[in-house]
Amino acid sequence: QLARRPDTRDLVLISGGGRAELRLWSLATVETRLCCSPLASVMLRPGDGGRGNKKAWRLVQSETQAEGETRFMSVDTVWAGQRLVVGVACSDSSVRVYTLRPGEELEAVCEARQHQHCLLQLRMIPDTDKMVTGTTGGHLSVWALSEDSLTMETEVSVHKSGVNCLDLRRSEDGWDIVTGGDDTCLVLSRYSGGQITVIWRSDLRCGHTTQLTGLRMVGDLIVTSGVDQRLILWRHSRTAAGERVSWVRSKCVSVADVSSLDILTEDARRLGVVLAGVGMERI
Secondary structure (H helix, E strand, C coil), X not given: CEEECXXXXXXXXXXXXXXXXXXXXXXXXXXXXXXXXXXXXXXXXXXXXXXXXXXXXXXXXXXXXXXXXXXXXXXXXXXXXXXXXXXXXXXXXXXXXXXXXXXXXXXXXXXXXXXXXXXXXXXXXXXXXXXXXXXXCCEEEEEEECCCCEEEEEEEECCCCCEEEEEEEEECCEXXXXXXXCCCCEEEEEEECCEEEEXXXXXXXXXCCCCXXXXXXXXXXXXXXXXXXXXXXXXXXXECCEEEEEEEEEEECCCEEEEEEEEEEECCXXXXXXXXXXXXXXX
């Protein structure tokens, strides 16, 4: 995840993964060179899973130990003034929130757990105190973040299994949320008035034949990728009969086992799509 610092061209790079570790770097362009320097890091269990932490046995027995093998599956950020807020979706079914202020350490603010499924996706909803998560159980949830607490506001089941990819955009009726899952389906939902409503769901007549692994929304267009090595372009439209998402065109790609997709460039005439998996491809 990349987050641009307010009022500057500098970037903060955030990554999470195994051993429940979160790392931040500062990226800046000096003349023609891109410079990277460590900014902050945090682990659920300091000392690489607890090794080297010597405490009295009564104190250790009274503490609740975080699982050392927890993975940070997805991160997203939002700037609140000069404070960087980092939301993390974790494999132990928890949502964790950290903050970073200028010149300070990365600080854990709050965490919450509502069910027993691993969290795969997390996105902050811009200009709000809300975030969206997707789980291995196919659940789509919206969380409300206050100063020091996190509560689930609403949840629906949108897929039969894992929510592998997720993107959102502001619409005239609230926030449109598009998800792709292990069940090969593409689902359009809408968050409005504190509730999530499923608007449209793909079927077997068109789309991917395997699980979806990448998804991005650009205006009324939706770009998806899957393990079937196909890149598909969809269009979201509104008619008198209602809303629908229509297949526009698809293309077979050269990258096997596609794991992620992003939009590199966009203008009125052209989209630049980058796929990553066993290799990379730009289309």
